[in-house]
Amino acid sequence: MRIDVSDLTKTYKGGARALDGLSLVVPTGMYGLLGANGAGKTTFMRILAGLLKPTSGRVVIGGHDLATAEGRLAVRRTLGYLPQDLGVYPDLSARRFLDYIALLKGLHSRSARRRRIAELLEVVALSDVADRRLKGFSGGMLRRVGIAQALLADPRLLIVDEPTTGLDPEERIRFRTLLSQLAGDRTVLLSTHIVDDVAQTCRSLAVLGHGRLAFQGTVSELVSQAHRQVWTVTTSGPAPAAGRVVSALPEGAGMRYRVVSAAPPDPYARPVEPTLEDGYLALMDGRAP
Amino acid sequence: MIASLRYEFAMQLRRPSLWIVYGLVVAVMVTVLDYWSLDLGVYEVSAPKEAMGVAAQIVVTLLPIVYGCMLADRLPRERVLRVDGILDATPSGRTARLIGKYAGVCAATAVPLAIAYFGRALLYVFVEGQPSALGWAAVTFLASILPGLVFVGALAFAGPLLLPPMVFRVLFVAYWFWGNVIPASLMPTLSHTVFSATGEYVRYGLLTPIPPGYGRASAVLDFLRPGYTPATAWLWIGVMIALAAAVLSLVRLHASRSES
Ligand SMILES: Nc1ncnc2c1ncn2[C@@H]1O[C@H](COP(=O)(O)OP(=O)(O)OP(=O)(O)O)[C@@H](O)[C@H]1O
Ligand SMILES: [Mg+2]
Numbered sequence: 001m002r003i004d005v006s007d008l009t010k011t012y013k014g015g016a017r018a019l020d021g022l023s024l025v026v027p028t029g030m031y032g033l034l035g036a037n038g039a040g041k042t043t044f045m046r047i048l049a050g051l052l053k054p055t056s057g058r059v060v061i062g063g064h065d066l067a068t069a070e071g072r073l074a075v076r077r078t079l080g081y082l083p084q085d086l087g088v089y090p091d092l093s094a095r096r097f098l099d100y101i102a103l104l105k106g107l108h109s110r111s112a113r114r115r116r117i118a119e120l121l122e123v124v125a126l127s128d129v130a131d132r133r134l135k136g137f138s139g140g141m142l143r144r145v146g147i148a149q150a151l152l153a154d155p156r157l158l159i160v161d162e163p164t165t166g167l168d169p170e171e172r173i174r175f176r177t178l179l180s181q182l183a184g185d186r187t188v189l190l191s192t193h194i195v196d197d198v199a200q201t202c203r204s205l206a207v208l209g210h211g212r213l214a215f216q217g218t219v220s221e222l223v224s225q226a227h228r229q230v231w232t233v234t235t236s237g238p239a240p241a242a243g244r245v246v247s248a249l250p251e252g253a254g255m256r257y258r259v260v261s262a263a264p265p266d267p268y269a270r271p272v273e274p275t276l277e278d279g280y281l282a283l284m285d286g287r288a289p
Numbered sequence: 290m291i292a293s294l295r296y297e298f299a300m301q302l303r304r305p306s307l308w309i310v311y312g313l314v315v316a317v318m319v320t321v322l323d324y325w326s327l328d329l330g331v332y333e334v335s336a337p338k339e340a341m342g343v344a345a346q347i348v349v350t351l352l353p354i355v356y357g358c359m360l361a362d363r364l365p366r367e368r369v370l371r372v373d374g375i376l377d378a379t380p381s382g383r384t385a386r387l388i389g390k391y392a393g394v395c396a397a398t399a400v401p402l403a404i405a406y407f408g409r410a411l412l413y414v415f416v417e418g419q420p421s422a423l424g425w426a427a428v429t430f431l432a433s434i435l436p437g438l439v440f441v442g443a444l445a446f447a448g449p450l451l452l453p454p455m456v457f458r459v460l461f462v463a464y465w466f467w468g469n470v471i472p473a474s475l476m477p478t479l480s481h482t483v484f485s486a487t488g489e490y491v492r493y494g495l496l497t498p499i500p501p502g503y504g505r506a507s508a509v510l511d512f513l514r515p516g517y518t519p520a521t522a523w524l525w526i527g528v529m530i531a532l533a534a535a536v537l538s539l540v541r542l543h544a545s546r547s548e549s
Contacts, residue, residue, distance in 0.1 A: 049378045073380055081378035087371025091300055103292035104379040104386070149375060 001062040008057030018043035020211035030183035032198030032205030033191040080155030090135035199276040226274035226282035240265035293389030301397035311401035337422035357445035395442035433488030436529035443533035473508035482513035494522030
């Protein structure tokens with residue numbers, strides 16, 4: 001399911017411009033969305049989910065125009081959405097909560113609903129606590145409930161807004177693997193701050209900066225933004241002044257710094273292979289001035 | 290709509306505070322308002338139709354206050370709990386969900402009230418040995434209590450659109466006494482008009498005789514107080530339902546205007 005976004009702008013009441021002429025094509029498959037805090041990722045996803053009306057611009061999802069009520073309804077029928085600020089009814093159990101959402105999603109057959117919910121509780125590893133009230137769930141457990149509800153109606157389009165925040169490393173890896181397995185013939189749009197999650201699951205991605213498109217392409221294209229710009233410097237003196245220090249590790253008497261910088265930050269700096277994170281930082285640094 | 294009705298009903302019914310507050314007010318009703326004796330000195334207590342009318346009159350004096358107050362925080366609940374994103378992203382219609390929620394929440398909030406009323410009717414059957422009281426209780430509840438609850442429910446449901454729930458509750462209690470309980474001669478009031486939710490138009494227009502000398506003193510807004518007849522009883526039922534529908538449409542309108 002392909003998403004076509006053209007010249008999308010969203011200005012909130014009060015004047016904050018969250019999206020500013022965004023044009024983007026999201027193909028079928030797993031797609032990453034990166035961007036700093038306040039870049040407009042959540043705003044973009046809420047518009048795609050039909051929760052927010054854009055100020056101007058056009059969004060077509062799988063041939064359905066979001067500007068029309070029929071278009072929004074058609075998209076909602078095939079949508080799984082996990083909001084960033086996820087909430088639940090504290091007085092319902094996980095199973096009952098999922099049952100309610102499943103009903104709203106039109107899963108009317110009781111037996112099919114039961115089967116689907118049991119299946120998903122298994123997938124998100126919550127079967128043991130399924131009948132406990134959500135009031136007592138930890139943040140990570142609630143996220144998993146959120147993931148389960150997004151998958152209820154077997155969506156063709158899955159929009160997940162920072163789904164891995166608050167998950168422990170094992171759970172995070174399990175979950176992102178699950179997402180990329182789901183992708184296949186679906187579209188999964190994943191926004192995150194964790195660059196590694198995108199590196200491990202997505203072939204292509206977009207980077208938002210201040211409501212505009214900062215980058216659109218494959219993971220390796222973004223990595224190559226940092227080509228010949230990543231260095232390690234081992235020194236017992238002060239940290240290199242040029243460039244952006246990505247990591248600092250104690251080594252012997254000194255420190256080993258990893259630096260993203262267009263020019264060598266130090267005469268003894270050795271070039272190293274960039275990662276996606278380096279590419280992202282190089283992109284951000286390149287845009288900043 | 291059915292899904293929201295079912296789940297909102299279940300969630301509201303399981304609120305402990307619902308039962309506690311109703312319990313306290315019913316205790317007041319029994320001890321202070323003659324709910325035990327049903328004898329207000331107007332009718333023979335041994336006549337089941339009249340006794341059930343008196344029981345209804347006592348019930349609607351205080352319990353709708355609890356009903357309204359317990360409803361007042363339900364509308365913004367999804368937003369407060371931040372489940373609105375998930376619900377709005379489903380293909381269910383917003384209007385259907387709103388109506389389902391209104392019906393479910395009102396029905397759940399009316400359950401303790403109905404238990405208090407029908408419990409009294411059962412007690413009456415055992416004490417007086419007149420099973421017909423149950424039939425009269427059902428008729429009186431449906432015709433004279435329910436329409437009032439339909440309207441007051443919509444009002445309290447919509448209240449938090451204008452005011453924070455706590456402020457609304459205070460005003461709601463004031464409204465209840467001013468617009469439904471106080472005598473019409475005291476000050477300009479909606480009491481005893483067709484806009485009052487106490488159901489006396491049905492009780493005196495359809496069910497029991499008008500108490501002698503009742504409502505004779507002239508008062509401001511008397512043009513809203515036609516005589517008690519079967520026609521005005523039906524008029525009152527119509528007014529209650531129309532007001533509820535109007536309030537709910539305003540809620541829906543407000544919601545679609547703030548969708549952005
Ligand atoms: N409801 C709102 N009203 C007014 N301004 C808003 C609202 N929501 C977001 N904004 C503004 O819009 C901009 C983009 O916000 P958005 O939440 O889309 O960013 P984000 O990329 O999701 O950030 P984060 O990574 O922190 O989740 C921000 O400047 C924010 O202050
Ligand atoms: Mg966000």
